[in-house]
């Protein structure tokens with residue numbers, strides 16, 4: 215069934231179709247609509263779930279962790295300051311290996327107060343043990359929620375689905391809602407091997423000395439490694455029921471490209487249009503959208519970029535004192551493997567619009583100039 | 597005489613508490629009353645260690661070790677998870693220290709209390725952050741030495757009245773208890789177990805390590821705290837109906853209680869009197885509310 219809806223509601227419907235059992239959430243712009251919608255869905259009895267209206271995001275994540283530890287499917291959604299407040303519990307969910315799925319509307323961190331698109335909120339949580347997806351359409355938000363649970367429950371790692379404030383959260387798009395019967399077959403109820411169970415009493419997360427802790431981290435890394443293939447399989451299986459294929463990376467016109475732009479989020483969608491226009495001008499440019507940044511699909515990326523003459527990364531985020539984060543990640547993946555000149559661009563922080571022309575400017579700049587490790591700030595007014 | 601303390605033991609003796617630990621004793625009683633159909637949320641506190649290191653546990657009920665400030669909400673999350681799976685009967689207990697309750701965890705407790713989540717919150721109060729080496733908390737009494745309130749700058753100001761804060765939430769059940777009065781404690785646990793909604797029990801749990809007291813005096817101190825009116829035993833139904841459960845005919849002087857604790861050794865006479873007046877005043881405030 216097709217419906218027109220905002221990206222936020224696609225997240226709510228995704229949670230409903232996944233038959234989440236416990237929701238714990240706290241309002242924050244621009245995420246609020248997700249949980250408002252879910253409150254309605256639960257209140258109307260369309261979803262058999264318990265909704266805990268917590269007093270903070272820190273508690274929202276803690277409640278999801280507790281619920282998930284009992285074997286229930288748990289969901290929450292947040293943004294920026296809320297995600298930052300959860301930080302301690304994000305580690306907890308990751309290290310406790312709990313398959314929670316969360317939506318995060320990418321919003322700039324304060325101060326100054328900003329509610330607009332920027333990926334620094336979720337990228338600052340990169341090392342907490344969550345798989346991280348960056349969606350570029352409302353449809354993908356819904357689909358990623360279902361695929362997210364499928365993968366999370368298999369590898370026992372939580373999934374964060376991030377998408378740009380307003381450009382996606384509040385923009386109406388046509389979304390195809392898969393039939394619940396198909397979804398139920400795709401995503402059967404969560405049945406963990408170990409959970410809080412009075413008939414099998416265990417202590418979870420107890421004092422763990424160095425004889426064990428190290429191996430726990432190793433196992434977590436192995437799970438992340440395995441997740442690469444599991445995400446691919448889950449994507450293909452999802453394609454069978456919906457016709458829509460999701461992978462860790464989405465290359466666009468990269469096969470014969472001389473230069474590849476590396477992007478994520480809504481900038482990636484705009485970049486596809488820019489690529490078409492550049493191609494019409496005879497410039498052999500492609501776009502590689504990184505959809506999943508954890509686990510990092512290094513082999514897959516290498517496969518796409520290895521023959522290319524140049525790379526240009528566009529980051530709507532920055533690690534102050536170094537560079538854009540997608541750029542760092544890409545360069546470290548290529549090191550020891552291939553030597554491709556690259557340029558790194560910062561654009562669109564705090565929700566500044568990144569238009570087709572901006573991306574074409576970036577592409578032309580990258581085509582014209584040599585590689586550099588200096589950051590290039592697109593359109594900075596100072 | 598009918599024995600009101602259940603005979604069976606759930607907690608095992610292999611735990612890691614210090615000798616004479618009131619907190620360990622409190623857990624033992626709680627599990628006797630709550631039984632096997634119970635799950636625990638334990639934040640950072642001495643009990644995060646006492647339970648035993650991975651892969652061991654001394655508790656024989658499921659335990660979820662959680663972040664310092666999350667005991668209450670972790671219990672709420674667990675309860676919600678159980679309820680959606682039809683396991684409504686399981687008791688979920690948040691078990692935290694005074695630091696995790698009076699200080700860093702108070703926000704999540706207030707949230708769970710206001711929502712009236714169906715869990716029991718028990719704070720074993722040893723009046724300081726013991727796990728990290730005896731630092732003051734807002735449950736530390738006036739005059740006490742801790743490692744962050746050294747003798748020259750001993751703790752100034754009263755202990756936070758947590759039971760009153762909880763009663764102000766109008767939760768169905770609030771009680772104070774002492775490991776020196778196990779029958780009273782067990783009755784309160786029983787009542788909490790059989791009440792729906794948010795229950796809060798504040799149990800005084802002497803800590804020989806942090807109080808600089810002899811481990812053999814733990815029970816004596818837990819009794820003296822009550823007999824001096826330092827820690828009166830009462831319960832509050834629905835946040836308004838106060839009932840004293842252990843009556844003290846003639847209160848003993850506070851000195852009797854203080855003299856067994858090295859943490860008060862430095863206190864000058866006038867400060868002992870100050871503390872005595874404070875205790876009397878507090879008791880008077882409580883007495884006015886008793887039914």
Ligand SMILES: Cc1ncc(C[n+]2csc(CCOP(=O)(O)OP(=O)(O)O)c2C)c(N)n1
Pocket residue numbers: 619640641642643663664665692693694695696697722723724725726727728733
């Ligand atoms: C967020 C956070 N801050 C600080 C700590 C360090 N910490 C662990 S236990 C503890 C004190 C616990 O005191 P209390 O709750 O009274 O329990 P007790 O150790 O006395 O039993 C502190 C400060 C922590 N684990 N987490």
Ligand code: SF4
Pocket residue numbers: 612613614615616617618619620642646722726727802803804805806
């Ligand atoms: S320090 Fe105190 S509370 Fe902690 S285990 Fe020892 S006696 Fe018990």
Ligand SMILES: [Mg+2]
Pocket residue numbers: 693694695720721722723724725726
């Ligand atoms: Mg303490």
